Amino acid sequence: MSDTPSSPVPPTLPPTVPLSLPSGRFSSREDFRQMVRDALATAVRDGWQEIVISDANFHDWPLGERSVAELLQEWAHGSRRFTMLAGNFDDVIRRHARFVRWRGTWDHIITCRRSASADPLDIPSVLWSPHWVMHRLDPERSVGVTGPEPDRRVLLRETLNEWLRGKSTPGFPASTLGL
Template sequence: MNDTAATPAEPLRDLPSGRFSGREAFQQLVRDAIATAARDGWQEIFVSDANFHDWPLGERAVVEALQDWARSGRRFTMLACSYDDVIRRHARFVRWRGTWDHIITCRRSPAADPLDLPSALWSPHWVLHRLDPERCTGVTGCEADRRVLLRETLNEWVRSKSAPGFPSTTLGL
């Protein structure tokens, strides 16, 4: 098994470029992207959504792919308005997140308008950007300009519009 980063042409083999429409298509694209990340050894994954309600993060296959992907030197970043839905709906993911806390950064932007926060999955090789979260329509692709523009947008949210959030453990009395 090859652990080197995928060349730009490899993601095209399994991940589409272009428009998508519908919740099922969106969820399948997320599943396929995480599986490709594990198989091709992507070094970084950045996911962003107002609440991750529609994302298949709690599915066994997705968490198993994340487990296969996770190792030292990898980075996983999450950005959300709120993580309440993640905690309620994606128990497997929450357990995985606790195990791999050392490679995961979670940011929260509670004051943001949920429609302003990008709904996206970014990697150095391929991106998924849900332009209309309510109708689940968006675009995917591996074009450099698409990847750079989305990363700059996400970086701006992290840098100036969010704070740390979603701790891996909750301290209580």
């Protein structure tokens, strides 16, 4: 037995980080949520420079989980870009307090856009990276497709760019302080 006090272990990637992210269809809310976690863990491990997430309200996303906040914290160091598109951010603020705190800390790498007048069913539900994408084709039933195929990534990026540049305005400020 040692007399040395134990020191806290620094956060590391979960032991279940997949060697590669799935490609193909998914059809459940839990599969979707687990793929978000796995994608963020992979982003940390592989050093993705950019992540774009888009959803009408992020209600189903695991953004408020401690493990997700820790992964985002690890990922954010370095030259990174995080873009978020929503119809509105009310659910994010109400349901994902850890994410809201992380967003305030890392405001300098985060762009948040909203499209308040859009039909929520029209806003793409996507996690995009230059390496892999996840697209919920039916957010109500959490049915979608994933994959690293270049055609899929380019098409989704073009769709997201249309929303980010032409169909949205700045939203979800890091602070609500007035002047």
